Amino acid sequence: MKEITKAHINRADRLANMMQHQESKELVHLLRQLGLEPGDTAPKKNSKQHNHIGIWKLADQDKQQGVESAAYERDPAMADVWPMWAQNPRIEAVTQKKRIVYLGESAARGFLYDPMYTPAQVLQSILQSRFGEEEVEVVDLARTNADLTTISELAEAAVALNPDALVIFAGNNWGVGANQDAPLLATLADGLREQGVSGFRRQIETCLEADIKALVDKVDDLYGKNDIPVSWVIPEFCLQDWRDPPSNAPWLVTGRNQQWQELYAQATAAIHEAKFDRAQELANQMLVLDEENCSVTHYLLAEVYEQQGETQKRRVHLQAACDAACWDFMRSNSPRMLSVSSNTLKAEVSLNKQHVIDLPEVFSQYLNADSNACENKLPGRELFLDYCHLSSEGIKVAMAAIASHHIKLWAGETFELQPLMGKSTDISLQTESEGHFLAAIHNAHWGQSAELVEYFCEQALEKDQAIAEVMQLFMEVQTRSDLPLWMHKASEQLMEQVSPNLQRYLFNMEFKCFDKVLFDAMTSALEKRGIKAGQRLLETRLSNLQVNEQATDLLNPFFHSTAISNAQTGKGNEGGTPAYFQAYDLQNHFSFVARNDRDLLLTATLRLGVQLASELPVKLLCNGAIIAEIQAGKRWKTQTITMAAELLNEGVNQLTLSWKSELPQSEDRLKLAANALELRQVPKLFPVFGNLFQLSVRQADVASKE
Known part of the structure; x- marks a missing residue:
């Protein structure tokens, strides 16, 4: 019999309450979570084709022949995803060469260089410089956008290629999203409902740990029994240069969002005034309130420690900022290897006697080989093209580390990175x-x-x-x-x-x-x-973009989006996205193009994002100059404002809406977010300062003006 947990009791209480109030939609989801919903429980058939390895299909003429003559060719039925893989039309099932099968995601593919220059090409060139061109090959099975499931399936299929070694360079795309089955969503929602974002995050990390352990065990079962060595390459993140776009704290379980906002404003001002001790004090108070779940707090502390020369403490907070993205289902965050993934992988691999090539450690040794021990450089633009995708130098360092391990494995020889990097394929200008x-x-x-x-x-x-x-x-x-x-x-x-x-x-x-x-x-x-x-x-x-007599809709994402993470369509959908713009920041910026010889008319329909008894002022600025102040409340309000020609630039102009922060307690909002998650909707984890239903600009009518 299934154990009755506190979570089951809580769901049963909510179920009884909803039956009383006839909340049918959420009722169905709770029944499903409690295992009470009738329906088809037959296991789904596995539709995976076992004669495929990624996009490569066992050639038709080889299916009836022996393994010795078999080959895999690109499947024309999968031509739409060919660009995500190596541009290799054919893979022999058997070879006399030493063969490394190389799995991974976009960082392993060489994203932004691929197909002209790839890590697999570099690895093969280094190994061939030692063993000979006809003695070793690297079969490139890395795929852009590969997730943990993709890696698992590829590892299983790649056994058919009879490798002498397996390399898995992955982890950036490992995570837990909102698209999960009902029991897991219920577990995540319970964590959010009972302990806020911290509980939500702990449940996510627990799920991720279990998935990684299962993957490592599966790979060990597939390859360990045949004594095929497996190397896991742990990705690094561009800690020196990459900064996630700033965001405010999520709804805090303590109900102290307003206090956090005030501390944030003070800490930012202290940084600008070079009062770093004061900034550190304020940021540490923020850290207590947000329970270390907000990247902007860690970035503030990282900046303080940079000014104080505390490189190791700076690294800790930059990594913590990187990790803080794991729970944020509302925004598109760039791929990255989380600390929980890295730590779990290293621990599990050691138990299975597989090998780890730790790129954070490799890059640190490479960057600091000739540096003062106190300097401790962090990985940045010299090794990365963005958050996790490697530059040509980064590719050479990483592949030299992999090659060094396999040369020692196969020939018992030890090589430093620099000599091996010199043997790698050159990239064209x-x-x-x-x-x-x-x-x-x-x-x-x-x-x-x-x-x-x-x-x-x-x-x-x-x-x-x-x-x-x-x-x-x-x-x-x-x-x-x-x-x-x-x-x-x-x-x-x-x-x-x-x-x-x-x-x-x-x-x-x-x-x-x-x-x-x-x-x-x-x-x-x-x-x-x-x-x-x-x-x-x-x-x-x-x-193409000049404002004219026809209204230009500034709520079109083209005019307000500055990053993939803050794009809002404002069209609404069944997943819970409203049909209006939501202001998650105290200031929102909108760009438009105009000439400076004619007034413009701005029309705004807005309201506050939180329900308050009183109204709050919203300032509207054109190129930094205040043009209006609207008293906004819980009801929509429309106002048309003239933007004088003398305030305009010839070309690009910026309209800014500045909201006032006055946030209520958060407990109900966390419960609503948890309920939304169970309904497969994106949970609304952040305060919304204001809403915009309309924001448009057009040329003023000359005749009416006269």
Whole structure:
């Protein structure tokens, strides 16, 4: 008989209450969680085709023949996902060479360089330099977007390739999301309901630990019994340069969100005033309130420790900021290897007598080989193109570490990294340039700093100035908000000038925004080299985006999104997303293009995001100047405001809405978020300061003005 837990009792109490109040939708979910819902309980059939290894299918003519002659060829039925894999049309089932089967995700694929330059190519070239070109091969089965389930399935299928060693370079995509089965969602919801975000996070980490242990055990069962050595490569994160876009604290179980907001404002001011001891004191108070679950608190402390020269403490908080993303189902967070994943993997692998290649340790030794022991450099842009995808230097270091292990395994010889890196495949200047160009786009679209984005633009031009025209063509086609990239006439020129790598990225890019940070960085880098890109961009923007008599909808994500993580469609859906813009920050910024010879009319329909008895003022600013103050309450209010021509820039302008923070207690909101999670909706874990139903701008009518 199943054990009756406190969670079961709580659900039963809620079930009785809902039966009384006829809340049928949530009632069905509780019945399912308690195992009381009738329905088909027959196990689902496994539809996996055992004659596949990823996109490679056992050739038809080989199915009836012996293993010695078998080969796997790319399956035309899976052609739509071929670009996510190695561009290898055929894999022999058996070879006389020593064979490493190499599994992984986009970092292992060489994202932003692939297919022109990949880690598997580099690993193979290093090994062949030692053993001979005809003596060893690396079968590249890494797949972009591979998750833990994909790795598990590939590991099982790859046994058919009879490898001499298995390498698994993965972990960035391991996590627990909202798309889970009902019992697991119920467990997560119980943690959220009873202990807030901390309880929610603990349940997520517990689930993740179990999944990783199961994967390691499965791999050991598949390969250990045949004495095939397995190496797990633990990814590193770009701690030095990457910063997740700032967010406020989630609803706190203590009900002290307002206090946290006030401390945040004071700590930020103290940082700006270089009062680092005071900032540390305030940030530590924030840490107590948010229970170490908010990345912005860790970033504040990391900045303090940087100023104080405390590199190790800085690293601890940068890693903690990285880990804090694991519970946030509301935003799209960049992939990363969480500490819980890394620690679980290392512990479990040691029990199974497999091997770990710890890239955080490898990179630390590499970066600090010639440094003062106190300096302790952190991994940054020299080894990474973004959050987790490696630069060509990072690829060489990582693959040299893997090669060193296998040379020792097979030949008993020990090599340092630098000599092996010198044996690796070189990257062309064009591929390096294009990789840095894509890195600039990718970093900008994930909300990174203007300085970092401009660095990648400058590096792209330094490697190959031919990328300059590509940059300008990209700005031209990306400036049109109403058409996808492939529909622009200028796209034909782009297609003719770029490699398959650029074509694949640019013409599959779904996120589109005003791109002020990116285009400012590109024009700055171009103009430093004497290319007058600024005027060309201004003319393109005025031609395509200038505000006219027809209203420009600033709630279109094109005008307000600055990163993938903060894009809001505002269209509403069955998953609980409302049909209006939600202000999760105290200030929201909207970009638009205008000339400065005519007044504009701004129409806003807004309300507060929390239900308060009194109204609060909302300030509206145009290019930093206050143009209106609206008293907002719990009901929608519409107001039209004139933006005088003298306040406008010729070109890009910024409208800012500044909300006032006055947050109520949070307990009910945490319960509502838990209920939403059980209904397979995204839980609303953050306070909303305001809502916008309409925000549009148009030219003022000249006749009426006169």
